[in-house]
Amino acid sequence: MMAHLPSNFHFLRPLWLLALPPAGLLAAALWRRHGQASGWRQAIDELLLPHLLESTQNSRQGWPFILLLLAWLLACLALAGPVWEKLPQPVQRKEDALIIIQDLSLSMYAQDLSPNRLTRAQHKLLDILQARREGATALVVYAGEAHTVCPLTNDSKTIAALVPALSPAIMPSFGSNVQEAMALALQLLTNAGLSRGRILLITDEVTPAAIAEITKLLADKTVSLAVLGVGTEAGGPIPKNDGGFLQDDQGVIVVPRLDPAVLRELAAATGGRYHDISLGDDDITCLLGGEAGLPGAGGLQPVERQFDQWQEQGHWLVLLILPMAALAWRRGWLLGLVLILGLWSGESQAMSWQDLWLTRDQQGARVMAQGEPGKAAALFTAPPWQGAAQYRAGKYAEAAAAFAHAPSAEARYNEGNALAKAGKLPEAIKAYEQALQLDPKLEDARFNKELVEKLLHKQQQQSQEKQQQDQQQGQEQNQASRGQQGQDAQQQQGRDNQAAEQPPQDQGKETAKQEPGPGDQQDRRQSGQPDARPAPKETEQKTAEADEQKMSAEERQALEQWLRQVPDDPGGLLRRKFEYESRNNQRQQQRRPATKIW
Structure with a gap:
C-alpha cells in the first residue's frame, strides 16, 4: 500500500491519528453491549430464536455502530491533514x-x-x-x-x-x-x-x-x-x-x-x-x-x-461524512453530531512520525535546531549536513571524513577546518589547497591555509628545539653518569685497600657489610633509606612519558592559539575584499589624490 502513495505524502497534524485505537475499542464495546441487551436471547432457546425474531431488525440495529466507526475513521484522517503536493504561493x-x-x-x-x-x-x-x-x-x-x-x-x-x-x-x-x-x-x-x-x-x-x-x-x-x-x-x-x-x-x-x-x-x-x-x-x-x-x-x-505551502486534501473526506450526518437526525443517531462539530482545521503544526513522514535529512535538521548535533549527525545522509553536525559535536575527524565525500570547494574548505581542529595540520593544508584549486576566489581558505602553515612551521621549530634540548640533557646525564662511575670506582678501590690493611678477623665483618643479604633491601625500604642502585630503564621510561605529555600539552596549546586566530572575523574578509577591488580600480582608472586624509 505504501508503494502506491505519493513520495511526499504525509500528515500535517499526525497526532489526530492517535484517536483511531480508542474508536476501535469503543465500537467493539458498543457492539458487545448491543448483543447482550436483548432479553429474548436469555428467555428463548437459541434454536427457536430465528423463527420468533425478525433478522432484519438485528441487522438494522447493527448499522449505526458500523457507520459510527467509519465516520470516526474518516474524521480522524481529515483532521490529521493529509497532503502530498505543494502549491506556488504568490506573495x-x-x-x-x-x-x-x-x-x-x-x-x-x-x-x-x-x-x-x-x-x-x-x-x-x-x-x-x-x-x-x-x-x-x-x-x-x-x-x-x-x-x-x-x-x-x-x-x-x-x-x-x-x-x-x-x-x-x-x-x-x-x-x-x-x-x-x-x-x-x-x-x-x-x-x-x-x-x-x-x-x-x-x-x-x-x-x-x-x-x-x-x-x-x-x-x-x-x-x-x-x-x-x-x-x-x-x-x-x-x-x-x-x-x-x-x-x-x-x-x-x-x-x-x-x-x-x-x-x-x-x-x-x-x-x-x-x-x-x-x-x-x-x-x-x-x-x-x-x-x-x-x-x-x-x-x-x-x-x-514556492514556499513549503502544502495543499490539504482532508476536506474531501468530509463529503463522505455528510450522508452519515444527515442520518444523525434519526432517533438513536444523534451521537454522530459530535463528529461533525469536531471537524475544524486548526493551525498546521510541524509534528510528524519521524520515519514515516520526514526524510532523514529533515529529521536531522530538526534535531540540529534543537541543539543536539550528535544525534543529528546520526540522522543526516547528505555528507555536508553530516559533516556540519559532526563538527558542531566536536567530532572533527568524523566531520572531515564526511566533508571528504562532497565535491565542492566549500566542502574542501570545511574539511580543512575540521582537520585543523583535529590537529592534522598537513592534511588540513592539502584540503585548503584543493579548495583553492576548485575556487581561487575563496579568500577564507587562503587565509586559513596561511595560518595553518605558520602554526605547522612553529610546531616543527618547537619540536627541533625540544630534540636539541633532549640531546643536550642526554649528554649531560651521560657525563654525570660517567663521573659518578669514576667516583664509585675510586671509593671502591679505597675500601679494598683499607680492607687489605685490616686484620683477618675483621675482614669477614667488612665483607658482610659490603655484601648484603636478601633481606637488606627490604630493611632499607622499611627504614625509609633510598636504594643506592640506579634503575636506568625505569628512569628513561618516566622521562619519555613526561616528554610525551609535555609535547602533547604544547601541541594543544599551539592549536588553541591557532583557533583563537581563526575567529569569525568579517573585518579581515572585508579588508581583503576592499584591497582587491582597490587594486583592480587602480589598474582601470587614475584616481585624483586626496587633498586631506581625514
Missing part, C-alpha cells in the same frame, strides 16, 4: 529599496560624541536595520574610495552582522570620497533593476564641490536622499594609537567639525531631509518615516516563490 513584497552610505573617514574617530563618532554611527545603523521590516537594503562605505559591503538584500540581519567590523582601519585608502559612494549606490539600484529608491548618507562632512557633483548625479533620478549628521559643531581631535592626535602638514592638530548648514544644503538640493544624530529614534523617524518624500515608494511588487 507581494514592499518595493522599498534603501541604500545606506556610511562614512569611514578618519574624522569618524573624533571623540566629540561619546565614545566617538564611529561607535555612535554604528549603533544608529543597527537601529535602522532593526527597524527595517520590509524592502531591500544595501550598505556602501567610503573613505578615499567607495566599496560595497552588501548589495540590495531583504536579509537585514546579514548586514547587521557586518556592522561591528566597519572602521577606517579596513579601508585601503584614506580620504572622504562621498561622490564615488553616491555613484556606487546608484549603480546598485541599476543592477537590481529598480528605477527608484532611497539613499541615506551617514557622514560628518561634505564639501561644496561634492554637493555640486552629487546634485548632478541625482538630477534625473527618482531617488530621495536623506542625510544624517554625525558630530558636533565644536568638533574634537582625532586620537592616534601612540596617544597623540592627528596633525596636518603644518603640525596643527586636526579638529573636524560638523557643519549642519552644508549638510542641509545637500539634502535640500536633492529634495531630501537632514537631521542630526540623536540618542532616540526621532532622527530615524524624520529621515525614513512617511516614505521620506519619495514619490511612489512603498508600492507592492508581486513575487513568485
Whole structure:
C-alpha cells in the first residue's frame, strides 16, 4: 500500500491519528453491549430464536455502530491533514529599496560624541536595520574610495552582522570620497533593476564641490536622499594609537567639525531631509518615516516563490461524512453530531512520525535546531549536513571524513577546518589547497591555509628545539653518569685497600657489610633509606612519558592559539575584499589624490 502513495505524502497534524485505537475499542464495546441487551436471547432457546425474531431488525440495529466507526475513521484522517503536493504561493513584497552610505573617514574617530563618532554611527545603523521590516537594503562605505559591503538584500540581519567590523582601519585608502559612494549606490539600484529608491548618507562632512557633483548625479533620478549628521559643531581631535592626535602638514592638530548648514544644503538640493544624530529614534523617524518624500515608494511588487505551502486534501473526506450526518437526525443517531462539530482545521503544526513522514535529512535538521548535533549527525545522509553536525559535536575527524565525500570547494574548505581542529595540520593544508584549486576566489581558505602553515612551521621549530634540548640533557646525564662511575670506582678501590690493611678477623665483618643479604633491601625500604642502585630503564621510561605529555600539552596549546586566530572575523574578509577591488580600480582608472586624509 505504501508503494502506491505519493513520495511526499504525509500528515500535517499526525497526532489526530492517535484517536483511531480508542474508536476501535469503543465500537467493539458498543457492539458487545448491543448483543447482550436483548432479553429474548436469555428467555428463548437459541434454536427457536430465528423463527420468533425478525433478522432484519438485528441487522438494522447493527448499522449505526458500523457507520459510527467509519465516520470516526474518516474524521480522524481529515483532521490529521493529509497532503502530498505543494502549491506556488504568490506573495507581494514592499518595493522599498534603501541604500545606506556610511562614512569611514578618519574624522569618524573624533571623540566629540561619546565614545566617538564611529561607535555612535554604528549603533544608529543597527537601529535602522532593526527597524527595517520590509524592502531591500544595501550598505556602501567610503573613505578615499567607495566599496560595497552588501548589495540590495531583504536579509537585514546579514548586514547587521557586518556592522561591528566597519572602521577606517579596513579601508585601503584614506580620504572622504562621498561622490564615488553616491555613484556606487546608484549603480546598485541599476543592477537590481529598480528605477527608484532611497539613499541615506551617514557622514560628518561634505564639501561644496561634492554637493555640486552629487546634485548632478541625482538630477534625473527618482531617488530621495536623506542625510544624517554625525558630530558636533565644536568638533574634537582625532586620537592616534601612540596617544597623540592627528596633525596636518603644518603640525596643527586636526579638529573636524560638523557643519549642519552644508549638510542641509545637500539634502535640500536633492529634495531630501537632514537631521542630526540623536540618542532616540526621532532622527530615524524624520529621515525614513512617511516614505521620506519619495514619490511612489512603498508600492507592492508581486513575487513568485514556492514556499513549503502544502495543499490539504482532508476536506474531501468530509463529503463522505455528510450522508452519515444527515442520518444523525434519526432517533438513536444523534451521537454522530459530535463528529461533525469536531471537524475544524486548526493551525498546521510541524509534528510528524519521524520515519514515516520526514526524510532523514529533515529529521536531522530538526534535531540540529534543537541543539543536539550528535544525534543529528546520526540522522543526516547528505555528507555536508553530516559533516556540519559532526563538527558542531566536536567530532572533527568524523566531520572531515564526511566533508571528504562532497565535491565542492566549500566542502574542501570545511574539511580543512575540521582537520585543523583535529590537529592534522598537513592534511588540513592539502584540503585548503584543493579548495583553492576548485575556487581561487575563496579568500577564507587562503587565509586559513596561511595560518595553518605558520602554526605547522612553529610546531616543527618547537619540536627541533625540544630534540636539541633532549640531546643536550642526554649528554649531560651521560657525563654525570660517567663521573659518578669514576667516583664509585675510586671509593671502591679505597675500601679494598683499607680492607687489605685490616686484620683477618675483621675482614669477614667488612665483607658482610659490603655484601648484603636478601633481606637488606627490604630493611632499607622499611627504614625509609633510598636504594643506592640506579634503575636506568625505569628512569628513561618516566622521562619519555613526561616528554610525551609535555609535547602533547604544547601541541594543544599551539592549536588553541591557532583557533583563537581563526575567529569569525568579517573585518579581515572585508579588508581583503576592499584591497582587491582597490587594486583592480587602480589598474582601470587614475584616481585624483586626496587633498586631506581625514
